[in-house]
Amino acid sequence: MTQTGYVGASSSITAEDVPAFYEGAKFYSPAGGDANRSSVISWLAGLLDRNGPVPLLKVEGVPPETPCVSVCVLGSGSAMADLPPAGDEFVLAVQQIERLQRVRFGAVYPLAAATISALVAVVTAAQLRVPLLDADGMGRTFALIHHTAMHLSGVSPTPLAAVGPTGESVLVEVPAGPRADRMLRANVDTVGGWAALAAYPTTAGVLRRAALPGTVSRITNVGRLLLDRTDPDLLVTRLGAITGCRRLARGRIAELEHLSRPSDVTIPAHPSSVVVDEIGGLGRQLRIELRSEIVAVFADGALIAGAPDLMCLLDVSRGALATLDSLEPGDVIDVLVTPADAIWYSPRGMEMVGMGSHGIPLAHPRQR
Amino acid sequence: MRIPSTLPITLGELARIQPLSGAETHLADPARKVEQVVLAENFDRLRRCTPHVLVVLHNEAATGGWSLAAALHLAWERNLSAVVVSRDVAENSSVALAERLHMSLIIIDEDTVDVALRLAGQVSAPAAARALRQARVAELLAEQTGIRGVLGVLNRELNQVPVALVIGGAVIAGQAAALTERPSVRQIEVEVHAPGERSAARLVAAVPVPGPAALDQVESLLRLARPSLQAAWAHSRLDAATRASHEQAAFGLLRRLALETPPESSELPEVEVPSWAGELGWQVGEANRAVWLAPVRPSGEPAPEITFLIRASWQRGHTTWPLVAEGDGWISWHSGTDPSDVAALRRGLVAFRDSAVAHRLVIGVGRAHPGVGGLMRSVAEARLAAHVAREGGPGAVQWFDQVGANAALAWLPTTEIAQVADLCLEELMAARDRAALVQTVLAVLDAGGSLSQASQQLGVHRNTVLARLARARQFGLTYDEPGQRLALHVLCYALTSLWGAGSGASSSSGSGSGSGSSAE
Numbered sequence: 001m002t003q004t005g006y007v008g009a010s011s012s013i014t015a016e017d018v019p020a021f022y023e024g025a026k027f028y029s030p031a032g033g034d035a036n037r038s039s040v041i042s043w044l045a046g047l048l049d050r051n052g053p054v055p056l057l058k059v060e061g062v063p064p065e066t067p068c069v070s071v072c073v074l075g076s077g078s079a080m081a082d083l084p085p086a087g088d089e090f091v092l093a094v095q096q097i098e099r100l101q102r103v104r105f106g107a108v109y110p111l112a113a114a115t116i117s118a119l120v121a122v123v124t125a126a127q128l129r130v131p132l133l134d135a136d137g138m139g140r141t142f143a144l145i146h147h148t149a150m151h152l153s154g155v156s157p158t159p160l161a162a163v164g165p166t167g168e169s170v171l172v173e174v175p176a177g178p179r180a181d182r183m184l185r186a187n188v189d190t191v192g193g194w195a196a197l198a199a200y201p202t203t204a205g206v207l208r209r210a211a212l213p214g215t216v217s218r219i220t221n222v223g224r225l226l227l228d229r230t231d232p233d234l235l236v237t238r239l240g241a242i243t244g245c246r247r248l249a250r251g252r253i254a255e256l257e258h259l260s261r262p263s264d265v266t267i268p269a270h271p272s273s274v275v276v277d278e279i280g281g282l283g284r285q286l287r288i289e290l291r292s293e294i295v296a297v298f299a300d301g302a303l304i305a306g307a308p309d310l311m312c313l314l315d316v317s318r319g320a321l322a323t324l325d326s327l328e329p330g331d332v333i334d335v336l337v338t339p340a341d342a343i344w345y346s347p348r349g350m351e352m353v354g355m356g357s358h359g360i361p362l363a364h365p366r367q368r
Numbered sequence: 369m370r371i372p373s374t375l376p377i378t379l380g381e382l383a384r385i386q387p388l389s390g391a392e393t394h395l396a397d398p399a400r401k402v403e404q405v406v407l408a409e410n411f412d413r414l415r416r417c418t419p420h421v422l423v424v425l426h427n428e429a430a431t432g433g434w435s436l437a438a439a440l441h442l443a444w445e446r447n448l449s450a451v452v453v454s455r456d457v458a459e460n461s462s463v464a465l466a467e468r469l470h471m472s473l474i475i476i477d478e479d480t481v482d483v484a485l486r487l488a489g490q491v492s493a494p495a496a497a498r499a500l501r502q503a504r505v506a507e508l509l510a511e512q513t514g515i516r517g518v519l520g521v522l523n524r525e526l527n528q529v530p531v532a533l534v535i536g537g538a539v540i541a542g543q544a545a546a547l548t549e550r551p552s553v554r555q556i557e558v559e560v561h562a563p564g565e566r567s568a569a570r571l572v573a574a575v576p577v578p579g580p581a582a583l584d585q586v587e588s589l590l591r592l593a594r595p596s597l598q599a600a601w602a603h604s605r606l607d608a609a610t611r612a613s614h615e616q617a618a619f620g621l622l623r624r625l626a627l628e629t630p631p632e633s634s635e636l637p638e639v640e641v642p643s644w645a646g647e648l649g650w651q652v653g654e655a656n657r658a659v660w661l662a663p664v665r666p667s668g669e670p671a672p673e674i675t676f677l678i679r680a681s682w683q684r685g686h687t688t689w690p691l692v693a694e695g696d697g698w699i700s701w702h703s704g705t706d707p708s709d710v711a712a713l714r715r716g717l718v719a720f721r722d723s724a725v726a727h728r729l730v731i732g733v734g735r736a737h738p739g740v741g742g743l744m745r746s747v748a749e750a751r752l753a754a755h756v757a758r759e760g761g762p763g764a765v766q767w768f769d770q771v772g773a774n775a776a777l778a779w780l781p782t783t784e785i786a787q788v789a790d791l792c793l794e795e796l797m798a799a800r801d802r803a804a805l806v807q808t809v810l811a812v813l814d815a816g817g818s819l820s821q822a823s824q825q826l827g828v829h830r831n832t833v834l835a836r837l838a839r840a841r842q843f844g845l846t847y848d849e850p851g852q853r854l855a856l857h858v859l860c861y862a863l864t865s866l867w868g869a870g871s872g873a874s875s876s877s878g879s880g881s882g883s884g885s886s887a888e
Contacts, residue, residue, distance in 0.1 A: 140732045255461050259435060273433045275461040285465045298434055301465060303443025336446070361411055362438060 013122055013132065015045040017087050017220055021119065024223030027321060028114030028310060029141040030073050035243070036081040036116070043087070044119055047126045054122050055131040057107070059213060062133065064205030067103045069094055070122045070137060072111035072197050074162055074184060078115065079193030089163040089196035090124040095169060096161035097201050109133035109207065111148065111199060113215040114141045120196065121216075134306055135211035137200065139341040140310045143292060145184065146177040149343050150200050152352075153210035160184075160199035164191025190340070203357035208343075212341050218242065232316050232334060245338035248297055248305055250316065251276035251286055253331045274327060276335070286335060288313075290324060295358040303362050305337040306355045308344035375582055376401040377418070377494040379450055379472055380527060385490070385501050387483050392455070392475040398528060399576075400449045400472065405491050407484040414439060422491070424484035430454060436462045444469040449454075452487075452715065454480050475666070498585060505589055509596045513603065515541045518596045522573075522589065529586060532575045533597070535677065546574045554583060558590040560597050571597070612675055612693060619692040619699065620649075624764055626744040642739060650690050651874035655707035658746035659717075660696035660754040664728045664762050669696060674727065681723035690715070693781035697729075697754065699747055707736035721763050730757040731765045759865070777861065785862035793859075796843035801836075803867055807845050808836040810860035816846075 013021065018041050048054065062068075071090050073080060098104055108128065110121035113136035125132040137148030144158055157180050163169040170187045174180045180199075188195050202210070225238050239245050255275040276286040278299075287298040288311070296306035305311055314334040315322040322333055343349050345366055350356075355364055378619065380398025382388050403420040406413065407842075409427040417423055425439055436457055443451045450472035453462075458475045466473035476483050490497040505525050512518045515533060519542035522531040532542035551553070558571045571590045575583055616809065625642065641652045661678065663670070678698060679691045692699045702713045717731065724731060732754025734746030749768040755778035757766030790797055799805065808826060812833065815821035821838075823830040840847070847856050 107778040178717075254464075257459055257461070275464075285437075285461065285468055287434055287437045287461065288466075294432060298437050298441075300469060301439070301444070303438065317429070360434060 012055045012219070013048070013220070014053040015048040018119075019030075020223030020227055021122070021220050023226040024219030024221065025114050025116070025118040027222050027226060027239075027312065028118075028139070028219060029112075035287060036077065036084070037120045039081075039084060040116060040119055040267065044123055044126075044287045047123060051126045051129065054125045056134050056216060057131045058205050059133050059135045059204055059211060062107055062131070062204040063221060063360060064203060064208065066106035066204040067101075068107045068109055068133060068202055068204050068207055069105045069110050069198050070111040070150075070200045071121050072117035072145075072199075073115075073120055073194055074197045075194030077116060077194075078110070080165075083165045083192050083194070085165055085196070088127075089165060090120050090198070091127045092169065093161040093163040093196045093198035094124060094128065096163070096169060097198050099160055099161055100171070104202070105130060107131050107133050107204060109211065110136045110216065111145065111197070112136055112138040113212075113219055114138070118219060120218065120297050132216065133204070133207065133211070134216045135207060135213045136167070136215045137211060139212045139215050139344075140308075141293070142308075144178075144181045145197065145199060146181055147353050148200070149212050149341070150202070150207075151177050152208045152343060152346075152348055153206075155200055155202050155206060155210050156229065157199045159201065160197060162187065162191065162195035162197050164188075165193045166192045168192075170195070188244065191195055191264075212343070215341075226321065229319050232314055232319050235303060235319060236314070236336065236356045238363045239336070239338075243338045245310075245336050248311075248335040248337050249276070249281060249286055249299065250332065251278040253327060253329050254285075256327060256329060276333065279332065288335065289360070290356075291358055294324070296355060296362075297337070303355075303360075304365055306360065306362070306364055307358055308340040308349065308353045310338040310340055312338070375494060376403050377400065377491055379422070381494075381498065381501060382422075382487065382490060383474070384525065385497060385504060387476065387478055388452075388474060388488050389504075390454075391477070394466055394475075395450070396467070396470045396472045402449045402491050405484055405488040407441075407481065411438065411442065414442045414446070417443075417448055421446075421448050422450045422452065422487065423448055424452040424480050424486070424487070425454075425457075426480045430457050430480065433457075433459075437465055438725060440465055440469055440471050440473070444471050450474055452476060452480070452483065489741050492725055502585075502588060502592065505859040506592050509593050512596050513600055515597065515600045518593055518600055522571075525708050526573065526586060526589065529573050529575050531571060531590070533569055535569045540569065540680075546572045548574070549741040550574070550836045552577055556583060556587050556590065558587065560594055560595065569597075597605045609672055612672065612679075615690060615692045616694075619690075619694070622652075623744055624738060645881050651690055651703035652740055653741055654705045654738050655709070656701050656703050656738070656743040656746055657707075657710070657713060657736040658699060658701040658750040659713070660697055660699060660732040660734075660747070660750035661724070661729050661757075662732070662751075662754040664697040664758055665728055669693070670698075678723070678727065678729075682720055697751075699750070701743060701746065704736075717765055721765075725763040728762040730754055730760065730762065732769045733765065735768050752778070780858065780862060782862040782866050785859060786866050789859055789863055793844050796840070798844060799843060801839075805836055805840040805843070805845065806863045806867075807859050808833055809840050809845050809856070810864055812837065812845055813853070813857045813860065 022037065022041055036136055071094065094105060094108070105128070108121055108125045109132065110118050112118070121132060137150050151157065157177050159171060159173045160180060161169055161171050164182055168191045170184065170191065172180050172183050174183065221242050222239065225235065236245070236247050253274055254277045257273045257275065272290050274288040274290065276288060278284045278286055284299040288294055289296040294311040297304055297311055299360065313322040314336055316332040316334055322331070344353055350364065355362055378398060379395055379402055381401045382402060383393045383395060383398065399422055402422045406417050406421050406423045407426050408414045408417070408423050410429055414423065414429060423443060425436070429435060429439055430453055436453060440451055440462065452474045453465070453476070454503050455475050455477050461746050463473060505521070508521045508525065509518060512521055513570065519531060519533055523543055530543035530545040532544060532546035533540045534547065553574045554577050556573045556575055560569045560571055571593065573586050573590060575586050583635060661682070675698070682691055682700060683689055689700050713733070732750040732752065734749035734753065737743065737746050753766040753768040753771050756771050757764040760766070796802055798806065808822065811822040811826050812819065819830055819833050823833045826833065845856060846852055
């Protein structure tokens with residue numbers, strides 16, 4: 001394994017970084033499937049080969065008046081696998097806002113430095129031939145587009161443009177940020193099940209205080225660790241050094257429960273839970289609550305981790321992250337919890353993405 | 369002091385009556401008291417519950433999955449008595465977690481609000497709830513027709529309180545654990561009078577204290593069981609009485625058959641085994657070995673209840689062995705093909721030994737003879753052997769093979785002979801050391817006049833024997849006169865066996881008869 005070449009504060013993303021970048025992006029969004037892995041990786045790697053590496057700059061390294069815009073994928077990853085992008089959707093979305101605001105964006109940043117959205121930010125930067133900012137709005141993924149640090153800092157997500165794989169687009173302008181998601185959801189199915197989104201047009205100066213810094217280089221580093229298949233215990237220790245994650249417990253999956261329980265209607269989800277018998281330790285019964293991601297972990301009925309913590313499962317036998325659709329009773333897994341960025345534990349952050357937003361009216365373990 | 373009606377109801381009691389009796393219960397501790405019922409619609413309400421509350425989850429608190437797990441954890445934190453949930457939200461993992469937290473979980477099919485209201489009513493009036501339960505038990509008991517059935521209902525309903533029906537010291541039905549005395553267990557007894565009897569049996573319940581059931585409640589339930597038990601008993605006694613008289617009559621017929629056939633010379637009479645013997649389950653074959661069970665102290669014909677009990681323990685494991693009441697004892701026999709095969713009989717006798725001691729019985733075993741005539745002969749031998757066995761006290765077994773002519777001694781009217789001694793040997797009977805003198809003379813006579821053998825058998829010095837003989841001779845025990853020897857020998861034997869029996873049945877020092885009696 002090569003310890004050299006870790007992405008620093010001001011560097012670039014090359015074609016060789018793409019697999020690690022993909023793995024790291026998956027770590028921060030463990031719910032995502034692997035359906036379009038190879039196509040996305042080869043698309044991005046090819047693009048970087050042709051257009052050259054994308055510069056990755058600290059927000060502070062960019063002049064404050066530089067106009068910046070964020071991009072992400074709206075809608076489901078499986079829809080994207082069914083109807084792959086033509087390739088120009090993200091550029092088109094950015095250019096719509098450029099036309100509307102009569103500006104030319106000098107940098108692109110991911111709305112969420114996780115999942116496929118992290119990769120399309122690189123794609124967009126490569127296509128527009130602008131640098132990528134080492135910052136994002138979530139530090140992981142959340143369900144709705146106003147669940148961002150920018151929104152908490154008073155930056156409006158609009159005007160925003162969503163371009164579907166069909167070539168159709170939607171331009172949204174709303175005075176209140178949370179309304180934007182409502183309006184977009186209604187259109188996503190119509191434009192092809194997913195859409196390329198360009199939003200939060202602002203300047204680098206605003207982003208210095210409003211965005212979460214260092215989150216893009218972080219996923220590359222995490223991805224390198226994950227690709228370097230190693231002993232799970234060692235992997236958890238190394239991940240802990242970069243992300244602050246720790247192991248809650250190791251256990252064997254005893255039961256998968258697929259129930260349709262009433263849940264908050266604003267979040268698209270299919271609640272179910274995984275029951276895990278802890279191996280060693282206190283032999284606790286763990287209950288992992290799933291929505292579109294892992295939202296809470298209970299040990300013997302006591303809440304020990306919950307949103308906005310980032311929880312993921314590590315398949316101990318493979319030494320790799322387990323996706324939620326690959327779980328089987330009998331699997332031995334490590335339950336890992338990574339603290340989210342500090343802003344999410346503020347009262348307003350908790351209100352937006354905390355346990356309550358998932359219909360669990362319990363106090364977060366960090367609040368007790 | 370304890371006032372029964374205000375004692376809080378326990379979880380175990382609640383689970384026995386509607387609406388929870390139809391629910392799926394996972395009780396960690398049925399003895400947990402329930403002081404209040406709370407219908408909790410959210411977690412705030414759960415957090416405000418006080419200990420010993422039974423909580424019914426409802427609405428937001430009952431969305432299943434994580435919410436039930438969290439509710440169970442809160443219930444554990446708050447030391448609640450139990451958690452009641454609708455079946456829609458309970459999963460296997462919830463039951464597993466409840467067991468892990470040692471928290472009672474009750475899964476209901478009915479509406480949660482409705483159940484909570486009814487439970488609240490029951491918890492607020494525990495006496496009414498208990499009465500309801502007693503009524504239910506009474507119904508169940510009334511449906512039972514057998515003793516086992518009645519005890520089964522009691523043991524099931526009293527859960528954790530073992531109940532047994534006891535006659536004398538023996539458990540007739542139920543759980544023998546009811547009799548074992550332990551700390552923190554109170555025994556409750558209720559006498560059960562058989563119809564027309566003074567006192568026959570007791571119902572014994574071992575109630576853990578503190579436990580799920582109040583003492584007075586257990587007692588009233590035992591009382592409730594009494595009529596069913598008496599009815600069941602009367603019924604079975606009727607059956608047993610019929611069978612006993614049937615067997616008695618059949619055996620009488622069998623004996624008459626054997627007698628009516630004139631014996632040719634000394635050969636045993638050849639009698640065909642009648643078919644009705646088979647209907648009773650009797651076997652009369654090549655080698656019939658009879659057994660005579662007789663009380664140590666004969667006192668006329670035994671009561672039918674005793675016959676019932678003896679039959680129960682004698683036929684345990686040997687249902688084909690008959691048991692016929694005859695005179696002051698009972699006849700049974702074992703049939704086989706090999707006359708020397710006594711293994712089964714020996715095993716049966718060993719198993720019966722405790723009962724024999726308990727009922728103060730002795731046992732005589734005849735030799736094996738073929739056919740009906742042979743059976744009658746074996747019966748006579750067994751009876752003789754039983755008389756000899758009386759010397760050994762309760763539980764003694766005497767095989768006729770080992771008795772031989774000594775059986776004759778068993779028939780001696782020892783009491784009458786001893787009275788003769790009072791008249792003829794007045795001086796001897798007045799002497800303080802009469803027992804030692806008579807014993808010594810008997811030993812010398814038994815040894816054929818050999819002083820050394822006699823001293824060895826008595827365990828005294830030869831000179832002591834000589835001195836005692838001289839003194840005995842002064843009192844008229846002139847044992848060495850040939851004309852008187854037989855009479856004195858019989859006299860000494862009678863006196864020794866009488867005194868020996870008087871001073872203690874098991875004392876063998878006075879016996880010396882050399883009859884070879886073996887108490888197995």
